[in-house]
Amino acid sequence: MQIPIIVQTTGLLILSNIFMTVAWYGHLKSLSSKAWWVAAFISWGIALFEYLLQVPANRIGYTAYSLAQLKILQEALTLIVFVPFAMFYMGQPFKLDYVWAGLCLVGAVYFIFRS
Template structure:
């Protein structure tokens, strides 16, 4: 459970590092956006690296990656809709269905 919680927290930082500058720093020079994003990403790595270290061995490398992708979508959709003001689309549901298939195949016996 610790791995999942840490990966969720790291993904919140990652999502903000990758996309929040599109809203908050749109009028600033791109280099400012890079520096701010790197600053946020630093905190993402402080959480993500331990998460993967705790999880590796309990989960395979492929399972860790698929867990991360599921978390990414579950964090990204609310971020896109509520923070960035993007419309909620059915495409998110279909992407989730594809990831459910990935979870099935990567975690089956």
């Protein structure tokens, strides 16, 4: 059974976003006492795994979707990954603004995929 392209692309992009979010923001909590360059090198190492997932995700997705569709999908998935990360790992409170931002992204996804 062939896995649909949208499922392959979305799954890889979600995993990629997890690595990206940890690389970009995880050091703020876990490496705050280290020098910035230590955090940068560790984040860079984590980001390698982001790219190892993101590049094939976009290559697979580009066989069926436009560049704009891939970009908007990526942005929507970024918010889906970021909000739980911010709340559960970083201890940030839930904000209603996350809902409004999410609705804006739902609109963006609708408009970019409707044609």
